Amino acid sequence: MKKFAVFGNPIAQSLSPSIHQMFAEQCGELITYSKILASEEGFAEAVHTFFSDPDAMGCNVTMPFKQQAYALAKVDDQAAQDAKVVNTLMRNHDGTLSGFNTDGIGLVNDLLNHGVTLTGARVLLIGAGGAARGVISPLLQAGVGALCITNRTVAKAERVAEETGSGQVSVIAPESCAEFKPTVIINSTAASLSGGLPLAMTSELLASCHTTYDMVYTATTTPFNEAAEKGGVPTTLDGLGMLVEQAAAAFAIWTGKQPATKAVLTALRKQIT
Ligand code: ATR
Known part of the structure; x- marks a missing residue:
């Protein structure tokens, strides 16, 4: 099973697992997507531990780790270079990480x-x-x-x-x-x-x-x-729609499949109100 995660601190409130599970279901992918609470000093190690699992394909990164994630990755994406932050990491075939900013x-x-x-x-x-x-x-x-x-x-x-x-x-x-x-x-x-x-x-x-x-x-x-x-x-x-769309762009980077977002946004809107 393909493994994904989101790293942040705090992370309990993250809607990313719900969003990505909806995308996966729609696109016929079987995935796990977990929330990982990291510490400021422990972020890089937590990412390496996650990617040491051969099933780990990619992760999202949220506050306050987006800058640290930029430093861990090879970044060709212009938006990420401008911001010097990444919100999406993908493992390449050679084990290195590529970073993107899909916001x-x-x-x-x-x-x-x-x-x-x-x-x-x-x-x-x-x-x-x-x-x-x-x-x-x-x-x-x-x-x-x-x-x-x-x-x-x-x-x-x-x-x-x-x-x-x-x-x-x-x-x-x-x-x-x-x-x-x-x-x-x-x-x-x-x-x-x-x-x-x-x-x-x-x-x-x-x-x-x-x-x-x-x-x-x-x-x-x-x-x-x-x-x-x-x-x-x-x-x-x-910004709820932006949250869903940045996730869709990350999902497409990882899987090559572009999920439809409208129903997902409607479901999330109900979830938060
Ligand atoms: P982020 O990475 O989320 O953009 P940031 O780097 O802390 O967060 O930047 C926050 C931005 O929001 C800054 O431009 C900040 O203005 P200052 O540069 O003057 O600090 C702006 N900001 C935050 N709270 C604000 C407020 N209450 N009114 C106006 N600007 C605010």
Whole structure:
């Protein structure tokens, strides 16, 4: 039986085993997919122990190990190189590990699944951490018209723009974002999880915006999307679909099979509410 796992700390809350079991059933694969709680110092050893089993094909990596996972792997994937983090490891035939960051393609595919046109879109990306870095190259590849980053600490956004996106990413201060006239606003910060907003959702900022995307998800509407809805934004999406789509991309890397995601997302939405 093919073996998979997700490493994290904490890990009990992870929906990845449910998602991958649904994919496996649908694609006729017999798999085990376990949650592995690792310590900061013990992560690398835990990964090596997992892959010492000849049935172990791949694993996902979540907080706080994505950077450590990058260091363990051979990385050709542009999104992973930009972010210097990986969320997916695959064992190669020679025993080495390849690393990928499927979060960005997960975000893009979820937006497209919801009928959001990215070609020509003016995308404002809020945040300048690993989550933001990982989605830049997939958004550019999706053909967005303009991509601008804003961040509470502007210098950090400037560094991200310099280091990724091959000169195609601009930077704007939070208080000036309305001037960019975004059509899509993506929140890569986890501000919603503590009930906060990453920037002021003013009517000037939202005037041109048809879609907001909050990379986190909560049982009810996230504070960021709630503010967008109040401001009249017609499409507001949270990160549950991104979670399912990043998993589908990882599943495809490991098995060569592309699972359908719609029913899985519906099942998970019921599970979390
Ligand atoms: P991740 O790897 O998940 O992106 P990170 O590297 O800690 O996490 O980055 C978090 C990002 O969210 C940062 O850009 C942070 O802003 P600062 O660079 O100014 O710290 C941003 N962030 C987190 N909480 C925020 C909040 N409440 N309001 C605005 N920005 C926030």
